[in-house]
Each structure stands twice: as C-alpha cells, then as structure tokens.
Amino acid sequence: MADQNPGGISPLQQMVASGTGAVVTSLFMTPLDVVKVRLQSQRPSVAGGKCLLYCNGVLEPLYLCPNGARCATWFQDPTRFTGTLDAFVKIVRHEGTRTLWSGLPATLVMTVPATAIYFTAYDQLKAFLCGRALTSDLYAPMVAGALARLGTVTVISPLELVRTKLQAQHVSYRELGACVRAAMAQGGWRSLWLGWGPTALRDVPFSALYWFNYELVKSWLSGLRPKDQTSVGISFVAGGISGTVAAILTLPFDVVKTQRQVALGAVEAVRVTPPHADSTWLLLRRIRAESGTRGLFAGFLPRIIKAAPSCAIMISTYEFGKSFFQRLNREQPLGS
Numbered sequence: 001m002a003d004q005n006p007g008g009i010s011p012l013q014q015m016v017a018s019g020t021g022a023v024v025t026s027l028f029m030t031p032l033d034v035v036k037v038r039l040q041s042q043r044p045s046v047a048g049g050k051c052l053l054y055c056n057g058v059l060e061p062l063y064l065c066p067n068g069a070r071c072a073t074w075f076q077d078p079t080r081f082t083g084t085l086d087a088f089v090k091i092v093r094h095e096g097t098r099t100l101w102s103g104l105p106a107t108l109v110m111t112v113p114a115t116a117i118y119f120t121a122y123d124q125l126k127a128f129l130c131g132r133a134l135t136s137d138l139y140a141p142m143v144a145g146a147l148a149r150l151g152t153v154t155v156i157s158p159l160e161l162v163r164t165k166l167q168a169q170h171v172s173y174r175e176l177g178a179c180v181r182a183a184m185a186q187g188g189w190r191s192l193w194l195g196w197g198p199t200a201l202r203d204v205p206f207s208a209l210y211w212f213n214y215e216l217v218k219s220w221l222s223g224l225r226p227k228d229q230t231s232v233g234i235s236f237v238a239g240g241i242s243g244t245v246a247a248i249l250t251l252p253f254d255v256v257k258t259q260r261q262v263a264l265g266a267v268e269a270v271r272v273t274p275p276h277a278d279s280t281w282l283l284l285r286r287i288r289a290e291s292g293t294r295g296l297f298a299g300f301l302p303r304i305i306k307a308a309p310s311c312a313i314m315i316s317t318y319e320f321g322k323s324f325f326q327r328l329n330r331e332q333p334l335g336s
Helices: 011-041 084-095 097-101 104-129 140-169 173-193 196-222 232-262 266-270 280-291 300-331
Strands: none
Touching: 011 084, 011 097, 011 104, 011 232, 011 300, 084 097, 084 300, 104 140, 104 196, 140 173, 140 196, 196 232, 196 280, 232 280, 232 300
16 A cells, blocks of 8 residues: 555545545535526626527527517526525525535536545645745645645546536536537637636635645644644634635636636527637626626625635545544554
8 A cells, every 4th residue: 555644644545535525515515606606607687778699508599688678587587696695595496405406416526536636636745845945834835735726627627617517507417518519619629628717816826825824724723722632623713714715815716717617608509600718817807897896706605605614624524534544544554
C-alpha cells in the first residue's frame, strides 16, 4: 500500500475521506445550489412591445414574445422568482419537492471525484511546500489551494457544465444530450469547457482565500484548546467562516459562470450563427449595465447560506475521516 503522508494516512485514505464528505455535503446542500442557479440564470422580465427569443433546450419550440403581458406561460409566474424564499416555495409548489434535488446524480458524479482529487492534491501540495524555500509556511495553504483547484477545474469542467444545465433549465437527460451534441457541432470539443474561464476565476481565488483563512482560523481556535486535544467542531467553525468570506468575494464570477454555461446550445434552436463569446470582464460589465451592481451578486443569499454549512460539513467530515484512518493506522500499521 502507498506510503503514509506526514498526516499519518495514505493518499488513498485521503481520497476516501474526502469522497465521503462530498456525498454527505451534496445530499444536504443540493437544494440551495438548485435555487442559486435558477435565480442567477432567469431572464429579466419582458417589457411590453419588445420581442424575446427563448428556447428551453434545443428540442423545445421557439417562442416569440411581442408583448410582455401576453407572453407564453413558461415565461410568466410562477417561473419568475423574486428571491430565495420565493424560489423555494414556487419550485416545490409547481414542480415538486424532487426538483430541489434535480441534477443530484450529475452532482455526485462530478463532486465525488473532483473533491477526492482536490483535497488530496491540496494536502500533498501543502506538505510539499511547507518547510521549503519556495514559499513561506504562512502562504503555503494559499498556493497549494490555488494549484489544486486549478487542476481540478480543468478536469471536471465538462461535468460542471452538464450539472448547471440540468439545474437551470430543468431539461431531461435526453434533451441535455442533444444540447451538448449541438454545441459540439458548432464549437467542437472546446464547447465542453465553455465555462472554464469564469469557473477558474471563481474557484481558484476562492480556494486560495478559503485555505489561507481556514488554516489561520483553525490554528487560532486550536490555540484555545490543550495541544493534545483536537475537535471536529474547530474544523466545522473554521470551514464555515472561511467559506463565507471566500464566497462573498468571488460571487460575481459565479454569476458569470452560470450565465455562460446555461447558454449552451441555445442559438441552435433558431439556426443562427453563434455570437462571439465575450470575455469574462465584458460579461461582468454587461451584467452591471443591465442589472446594476445587484446583478453581479444575484443569488447572494443562497450562495452564502450554502457556502457556510457546505464548507463546514465538508471539511469537518474530511477531518473526521482523516482522524479515523489515523487511529486505524496506529492500531494496524499500513506496512503490516
């Protein structure tokens, strides 16, 4: 079996611990993620006298909306959400409770391997960087977190796009396949990484900020306890605080990522040439021009509500799993 890490467990055990945490976190937090994506991806209300081209997936018919008051029912309430609580109520009332877990299979398929890769890479990189001249021990978590997340985003980006599409437009798996094939026919394999840029701009800084603050808060809280005692509660609190701070600072990039990814294949329905893909910065400026500064923070409440408990649940479950394997390895050494 693989050698032990400085933490006393093998990389395989790190992957098992982090994968378990991903499953637990996904089961609890998927409803908030669904609401966040739906709030971010809904279109502005249509003013009277204007036209709107809309397609809910490439297999749905095209609708022309010459008057906001006479739009088809799919663009009127109850599909229009005014806030987080309103979205929860209307989704449950009109689409069923199960809709809050829409995309959960795709979420698990994505998050389990992604989290296993991410957390294992982080611990390995941090152990490599600490005590070396490459960086100080204070900034090692920041560098390790950024590098680990960059690699993970690149590998998982196509699955993230699929998950966002399922949640935002409520399409079936069959429709989703047609949507992906249409996009690939237009843009090639690169279309599967449609949201890579804004996703990386959101996740890499998030990861760097999260791990930097997490290690600082955890170290401070641990100093309040005897050195021979550890607590999953410390990881829970440190993870929640760090996740909240990082989520607030990176929310505008989350909005851009969602809007870019849910546009996958939409132009195929009207058989027009796909528009030039704007840069992330241009999209940020456009959102601000159309919706104001508030538009850059669409889905603020569900993202923050999700960030604190999800980060807390994930890191505390991971630390619990590592502690379990450390005890197991002390009782039965890996080499035996």
